[in-house]
Amino acid sequence: MDWRLITDDDVAASFGLAADEALAQRVGMNLSQPTLRLYTYHSYCALVGRFQNVDNEIRVEYCRDNGITINRRPTGGGAIIMGADQLGVALTIPGRGDDTYSNARELMGNFSEGLVRGLNQLGVEARFRRKNDIEVNGKKLVGLGVYRAPSGGLLFHASMLVDLDIALMLRVLNTPFEKLSDKEIDTVAGRITTVRRETGSRIALDKVRCVIADGFVSAFEVNLVPSDFTSEEHAEIEKLEQEKYLSEDWVYQLTAVPDSNGSAKVKTDAGLIDVSVTMAGTIIKAAFIGGDFFASENAVADLEASLRWHTSQPDKVAATIEKIFQSRKGEFNGIQPEVMIEAVTKAVARARVADSQMRADPYGCYVNPGGAYA
């Protein structure tokens, strides 16, 4: 089976995103061939997830002052920065009507496997974390997202950190940190990693692109045929870019589900646990676990990643925390899972209270969605 391989670099955020969405729709309608895009954005752009509020996630003024474009992905998840050192991976395939492509979970597994096999070729021991991450020993290296187009076409999207300017990222994204110091940069560096860090080399992005392409050939047993967009595709992408991805209504749309934050501190004999969570309604969007207890950095990163985009139902939160403690026995150095469950549960409860107060306050930040993209 043949797939198209399209490689493009230095693309504008509006074009890159429009191309991914247009191809997903067209592939679902059998108007375009299944396509793997391996591309980079013009340095830099800040991309929020499908339903995030830009003002919550991005330091807009800093971006404007520094020529960093802001846009909104069709896929979900958190805000990211993209540029010449981050590889965008977009696979568009039909989602139904052809048994070859019918198994969604298998497809997500294969998509991740393509990336993992490519990384393995470089000696990077990456693994897929269900839903949205590929990680190396608990540290995030690749963010994943899935979008299902109205035609049924599926877009599997990944952003791979070949390298990352963490200080820049912290200036662009709103973070829980009150100030930006070496300590905060070190904290973030402990949660994420890059291909260059893992390989200990200045490997070129093109080399990474080649091994990732090989990974997909191996995982999906396909041939990749170097190609380009057709003129018909170009016209559709340009139309979508103009009507949607260059529109402020799309980029700056507001969601009706306000973010709410909660934190909790629990003292233990092994040290203080300080947990902060950000919630979207009943979903935990992000968790940050700090304090002065001693634990493996990877174990803490693993726990935070497990709680990202997690239901806040207490029994499920407890089950997830217990599972991580089970799999990382000894790495939390005397902190008991029950205490961590207590801290996270308290932080979630406080976020829920804050959420209720915002909803009850007519002058709070509850905003109905508007614009053309309901």
Added chain:
Amino acid sequence: MTTADTYHIPSDRAYDREHHMWAQFDPASNDVFVGIDTLGLASLGDLAYVTLKHVGQSVKRGESLGTLEAAKMTGDLIAPISGTIVARNDATVSNPGLVNQSPYVDGWMVVIKPSDWENESAQLVSGDGLPVWVESEVKRYRSQGWID
């Protein structure tokens, strides 16, 4: 518990075979309530965000009436029938978890004044056709990996 119980599909309404949206005709108003069924929700996971088109906007069967982000993916909510939106449930927009908790009662999404209910409802599955359809859909979803 049978699979039909696990993925409860009430027999008092009709269903879009492909997108798992339900449509319930209200004879008092001649309007149609629309929501998503439990199989559709099982394939998506917990909903984090929902947007819905506004009252007064027209929708076409097979096209988007809103969007969602769930635990497993983002995507569009596909209209099971054509018409004009006459009401929308803002409670599901501000609290998408309501759809997971109560997909057939409190978690309805929009009310549509149908433009061609007679013909389009015939393309939906309902009544005696439901048990066979539910069983086959559960099998299909399971084999395709959307549900466990």
